[in-house]
Amino acid sequence: MKGAFWPRGAVPAASLALLVLIWALGAAVAGDPQLLPGPLAVARLTMIEAATGDLARHLLATLARVAAAFTLALSIGLGLGLALGRRPRLDAFADPWLVVLLNLPALVVIVLCYIWIGLNEVAAILAVAINKIPMVTAIVREGARAFDPALDDMAQIYRLSWRARLRHIALPQLAPHAAAAARSGLSLVWKIVLVVEFLGRSNGVGFMIHLHFQQFDVGRVLVYALAFVGVMLVVEKLLMQPWERRARRWRTA
């Protein structure tokens, strides 16, 4: 078997080490720590920001927004996608709306939410969710269109309640599509959250990037960006992957 001689996790570790090495070489070639600080300089800055408590405070603020917007987008997108996938007439009516929303630039939605609702938390989270809902809806709709009609017959014969149909028939069939929507959604949502914070919040990773951008402090911009990438990798590893494994358990049993 290919790769059998490599210990588990060795290849990703080597790949990341190579990336850091390229970064270090790039920083050495640039020769300007203001323009591109090396990995060690960024690590030192990270310790300083962590020691003051700022890093944790802003990471948590962003993480809370990501969680709220992600949950909202996934719940509404699942409901809408399921409804559109199951009701062709509703789908025919709503499809043009979905196309418009899918192509509306994220920045426009953010700006409009801030203008119409105000520079507050509700506008920030709503702006992110609105940006993500159409994509979740479109992915889940494809899943709902592909439902097995024989299971519908079975549910009707055995008079399953709508709750039982949702839990035991619809959601398990949607699981692969929901997982795809969640995976792509999480990475998109946190990037949009940064823009929302950049434009109109007074805390969070996006706000700190804005602050340090004005001071041309590339080192601290990298500190906050990389720290949040790290947080999202942990979320992916501890939440998303175990959930996907659980949803796929019956396939691999």
Place this chain on the structure above:
Amino acid sequence: MSAPVLTLSIPGFAFGGAAVLGPIEMSVAAGETVAILGPSGIGKSTLLRLAAGLPTGAGPVGRITRPARLSMAFQEPVLLPWRSVADNIAITTGADPGPALAEVGLADKAALFPGQLSLGQRRRLALARALAGGTELLLLDEPFASLDEATAGEMTALTAALLARRRAQGRGIAALLITHAAEEAAALASRALVLGGTPATIRAEAAVEDAQALRRLVAAI
């Protein structure tokens, strides 16, 4: 004979402008198993869907009375592959899966997923589910069609035994079997209706004696 559990009286049924079924009148009594025979594509499954109240792509037709508690063994097992064998019975029928699984010889498979069972075992699970919830009407839509001859024979014998056991206990189930196999009909049914013609109507009705007599009857239509 006891009162009919299923009665069906339709003036005809058309789909996409084509007449599939002509006028049909039939009934099935408690404890009775009726087989509907006929060649493939004649409209047997359409008739069963009408009897079951499943969507047919057309509006309501004729007068059909059916009991509140009915069950069906489909052409494929139609199980929930993401739920355990026991849950497949508990979720759909609300019944205790233990006795139902024991009856079909799957008591030791309760914790497995359906994908871990052989095709024959999945069929037995589908049969256990169909008989678990105190059903009054069992609909069988060519349930053993995709099985090899030996497994189909085993399933037919098991189904006949389970229906006979319920009759002996005084809680006989009305059953309607769709099939094109005279052997299946002979093993399970007490009465046979033969569909023929375009649109299809009941061309012959006979008490089931043996498979050879049934084959002769079908061939004569």
